[in-house]
Amino acid sequence: MAVQELSARRPGVVRFIGIDFDLGALRSASPRYWAFVSLLLTVLAMGGMAYVSQLQHGGAVMAMRDNYPWGLWFVDYMYYVGLAAGGLVVYASVHLFGAKQFHPLARLAVLQAGLLVMMALLGIVTDMERPWRAIWMLLTPNPTSPFVYTGSAANIYMIVCFVDLWILITGKGGEKWAHRMTLIALPLAIYLHTTTAFVLSMNKSRELWNSAMMTPIFLTSATASGIALLLISAYIFKRLKILEFRPSMFRSLSTLLATVMIIDQFFLLVEVLTVFWPTSAKPGHVARFSLFFTGPYWFALIPVFVLGLGAFALLAPRRTRGLPAVQITASAMYVVAVYFKRYSLMAMGFAINPLGQYSPPYAPSLIEVLLALGILALGMLMMTLAAKVLPLKVPEHDEGEHAVDVDEELKALDAEASADVLAEVR
């Protein structure tokens, strides 16, 4: 195999569990690279200190209280889990729908998914005051609790992602196993999202969450934000000349993104209509939701609509969809919009408690923010190292027997994409 030839030739390549870790690339890395890594390490260290402080002083250092039993960690959990699935949908479409243009993304998408789920799980672990008690989840799981399902799904999903990455890089099992892993990972991603939505929607005590619409909204906003993030990181990897992508791939990705975006916004609109429609409006629902339109929580929900619809408006026209600047802007807008959506989703359940008592908007404490930033830094650090060390680039010959046909097809797509851009420029 080509990979083995490489390892024979280049110095600094360490072979471990069948993967060539290119440690030599780290030695030759630029000062800017190391500056970025040390910045991430600093943030990570601050997060570590925050965690120690939290373990020492207990939950009181967090801004969560009985009115907000879940805070930033839960927002991040929902958000990261969502981002993880989007990339996987793209990757799966390579195998399931023959979307060959996404093939170069495969390793990046799977690595990103695995790291994001790891970050989501770390959020839970750092929130627990006694993390070792988590062992009870395995010893005496309660089958009526949605937590058991989402917790186990996230763990299994993370493992599947890393195994999948290993299969993709080493080529063990070939195309057949790469395909099989997709068939395992895609339903698992949907299962993970469904169960995460269940944590919210399976509560009759929280009227606003107790809606069957919650699951589809979770799935669509997860997919949309995940695709958007994948698009952004693909651009970064392209800019840094680590991976190569064609303009046509970004165009296809943007088309897919715009489609999922508008479905996502539609679901949200349906939910809002149900809450406010005169024949279905319940006073409790209206009071809670109104806080998020005109009340003190407007900052949480209004950006979801503004950024979400704005991003769709940018991507919808054929003429602008091909422009890299527009693609990146719209993706960034949606990634931010979904974060606001996750926050407002959490806050909506808690803003008025089951006894009708209002509590002012939740803002995380410094410790919580440092913890969250530390986890984010850890994820980005692993991604940064992987960019240098791991062979993320999909070899050309991996594209299979029809590589030539696909190549021509893609060239035609490229021409079309650049024609659009040219038209726009004119």
Added chain:
Amino acid sequence: MSDHSEELPIESGAEAPSAAHAPEAPEEPSAARPQDAVASAPEDALATTLSRRRFLEGVGAVAGMFAAGVVPALLSAAPSSAGAATGEPEAASASAEGIEKIIEEDQPINYPGKPVWYADPAGKQKWAMVIDTKACIGCRKCVYACVEENNIGRDSGFTYIQVLEMEQGEIDLETAVLDYGEGGKPDKWYLPVQCMHCAKPTCVYGCPVKATWKEPDGIVVIDYDKCIACRNCIVTCPYGARHFNWVEPDVPKAERNPKVPVEERAGVVDKCTWCIQRTRNGMTTACVQACPVGARKFGDLNDPDSEVSVLLKTRRVIRLKEEDGTEPMIWYVG
């Protein structure tokens, strides 16, 4: 909101109950009782005759089981309480049947079979509480007594009992005031809310590690040494009855009740236990003892002559958020 004044279809007549459901000889050793109850719960649910309503509920329960994919949903297959006004001609023996049904449904859930370490094992009782909202003056004496009895941290920021002040003429939690000043006002009315020890407790169903369960006598307890602090039970409780010890309970040494743990409760969920350390020893709860107007009644539903049994049979009562189907074991009488 919960105020559909769903009343028990109970006709007056405290003499009605037959020996069938009366407790035989309370002195009898009760060690075998919990196991019996666990074993018989699903069978009871299935063996009941299939009236139309029960059939429909059975369908619902099957759907629920499908959704949860689990056997414990069987426990919720038991028909809902006598609270639902059905119009079926079963009023004749309603009072006897009503309470019998309530007792039947109040079964242990996720009960690990080990006794609570700081209290005696469960007896044969089925505990229940009735609160007279007409008598309640909103003085919060029950809250203070509860804080002292149960070693609630003085700066923990919560109390087991929350008294809601409401305007006359409405029962609307959205406009209820929790932090009204000292003492009640004569032109308002007061609704004390605490853990309802529901027959179908969402907190017990929601706990991922079975760290909270329902005892054979109906008390919902928490294992402080097992709680993983996920706080899902706080989220899922419709009565806001559960609280988290964000700090270790700060109780002055001199004021500590030696019968209730303190340090173990740091960083875990906490709630009313119906003073398990008192009630299992033949005493009543601290809140009942402290109430200056006798608005609170606590007792055993198995005993047909207990205050709660008589009140349920003779008075019109409501349960908070009955539409949520949690079947709380605290009734309000007005």
